[in-house]
Amino acid sequence: MEKDSSPPRRLYSILIPTYNERLNIALLCYLLFKTLNDLDVDFEVIIVDDASPDGTQDVIKQLQQIYGDHKILLRPRAAKLGLGTAYVHGLQHAAGDYIFIMDADLSHHPKYIPSFIRKQLDTNADIVTGTRYLKGGGVHGWDLRRKLTSRGANVLAHTLLWPHVSDLTGSFRLYRKPVLEELVKSCVSKGYVFQMEMIVRATRKGYYIAEVPISFVDRVYGTSKLGGAEIVQYLKGLFLLFFTT
């Protein structure tokens, strides 16, 4: 039969760290299952919740009843422990050979997942990263100050680091599991810088990185912040990468 000659099916693990995202995670799960059930791929959703006080975990348990607790895995942690370790924690429970990472706040839409998968199959890339700054991508919901900061940060990073990737701080990505495991161990930064550190270290290690355009709609529910402290953190991270990679 045709089915027997086809290669073994791949399992995609979708890793989502959350903190106070009770509404967004429910909406996101609906959109994930809607997209991926149409696509006919095997997948699991792994949610790492850092003890959200708003009842995020209760909502996730309700979602498990709808979609099945073999499809949605809740792997909580006892306290807010940071992004890098959330990925390490989630990876320990991931059965897939390919790992998606995305934000829970709906700024990353699951409808782009098929184009990540297709790109990876076409190019056999180690990492497929979503970019907002190539043709077909875009950002919605940023004011002039936010755009200016973003462009300034980007020009600075490209001048100093020569990274060959157009969108350094994007966090909608598809990794081969061993690649993500290796990278996450060598990254020390927090916040925005973490995603940049991951992709810069990946280019230095010679991994093949492909890009797909995505649109980014700034969060509808809740607040995203970018203040002086974040900018200082970014600059520190930039110089760290300049001297250590």
Added chain:
Amino acid sequence: MKQVFKFGAVVGTLVALWIGLLLSPDLPQSFSLILPFLPVYALVALGCYGLGMVGYGLMVFPTCPHESILLQKDIDEAKAFLKEKGVDVAYQ
């Protein structure tokens, strides 16, 4: 090679070229007059390039207002489904 050394190599090459020019005799006088100020020109040019790139980036900044409308539709659809299943989707 660490990025700082790659970067340093480029800067070092440029400085070496400049010193080479400074030491070479028989340059036209018009050129040897501006020669000592070339690094300043280079810095200013780099700054202008940076500002220009930021300005250009802002000018062509890709936006996607229609995506926000599409997302809102998806959110409404998701809310209707989740409400029917008894998931609490109130936002406080």
